[in-house]
Amino acid sequence: MSEVQHAADVVPRTLHGQITWLFETIRPAVEGQRYSDTKPHTNKDLALHLGVSPSYVSQLKKGTKPNPTKDVLEGIASFFEVPTAYFFSDAEAARVEAAIRYDVDLRRFKDGELKELPVNPSSPHWLVTGEMPDSSRPVCERLNWLFDHVHSVHEQRPYTEEEVAEAIGEKSWRVRGLRSGEITDNDVSVPVLRNLAAFFGQRLSYLYADDQDVSSAKTEDEKLLELLRQAKSDERGLLGIALRTLESDPRNAGRNSGLSNEASARILAGLINSHLEMDDQLRLNSASGSGSDKADR
Secondary structure, three states: OOHHHHHHHHOOOOHHHHHHHHHHHOOOOOOOOOHHHOOOOOHHHHHHHHOOOHHHHHHHHHOOOOOOOHHHHHHHHHHHOOOHHHHOOHHHHHHHHHHHHHHHHHHHHHOOOOOOOOOOOOOOEEEOOOOOOOOOOOHHHHHHHHHHHEEEOOOOEEOOHHHHHHHHOOOHHHHHHHHHOOOOHHHOOHHHHHHHHHHOOOOHHHHOOOOOOOOOOOOHHHHHHHHHHHHHHOOOOHHHHHHHHHOOOHHHOOOOOOOOHHHHHHHHHHHHHHHHHHHHHHHHHHHHHHHHHHHHO
16 A cells, blocks of 8 residues: 555545644744654644634634635645645645655654654655666765666756755765765764665665675574674674664565564574673672672781
């Protein structure tokens, strides 16, 4: 089910329901405030915009004024910055609401309330044909391929570094550094790599992929042992395990899909148990040392 179809199924198609939804969802942008901390528009705000009383707006929201004039609907649409067709077409309403949800999630992502970049339901990309570089190529080459081949469907041109940086909540000079190779994937956090890949419609593994191949022919224990061996020598250490866990997808079984949830839990449980054993040993050593001191005294 697409985002538009989903919106059409769950959002009531009554006028007062649509107006109430706009009030509940669209919040004014206040500098220094996150979306969740910003208060929604009030009846008085819209009333001033329309030149009517707040009680009239309240009646619109309750449905006791079911037939407002076309001028009133146009005024509501302009206040919330949506097309007037939003009130006359279920399909248009679904499209608008999906776009608004995306804008809200994008705002929450930039505010730090969401960890992952939301997926744009309007599919803003179009792909220029060409063979993608594999994981053996440097990250800068893989990233530059995306810049060269994944373009804005609206502008029909490549994205700029500034546009990408703004969308993922990163500095443009860091995106530029990744493209030039002056900054490597070791120098940026996993969320940044994930969001950068997601902007161009790719999974994290496109910008971070290991040379080691975890084959489906190996047993689960062999996979665990291999990953633990890599964790000791890999610069990323346990981060490598975390990345494989992020890329785990049962639907891709047998295609380098990473670890199952059970396997990941076993790794984490083993690590926690090791730390607890070390901690217990330190306590015992400390206790025995204290006892010796007392005996000496």
